[in-house]
Amino acid sequence: MKLKNKVKFVRTILLVVGLILFINFLIPDKSYSYKELEYKKIAVLSGDTLWSIAKEEQENNAYYHGKDVREIIQDIKKVNGLSNAGLRINQILEIPTY
Secondary structure: OOOHHHHHHHHHHHHHHHHHHHHHHHHOOOOOOOOOOOOEEEEEEOOOHHHHHHHHHHHHOOHHOOOHHHHHHHHHHHOOOOOOOOOOOOOEEEEOOO
């Protein structure tokens, strides 16, 4: 195939590339399937342990659905800056949720 008008061809290619770049800037980068992470606060009650709290969250919190209880415990410790599993009555814990 022989090009009859190279200038017209180059101009068309540049126009198409420019249009693609322009459209790319118009489309938002946000994914609509992404869920914003939130935190709920719970107060530690008498008899509560990190294991019992993690087990409860595993069963009732979609954020932790399908995760192992030990992973949940580590996550709760990390979020709340806990160095060990010791809890105090009325201590407030932040729990990630959707």
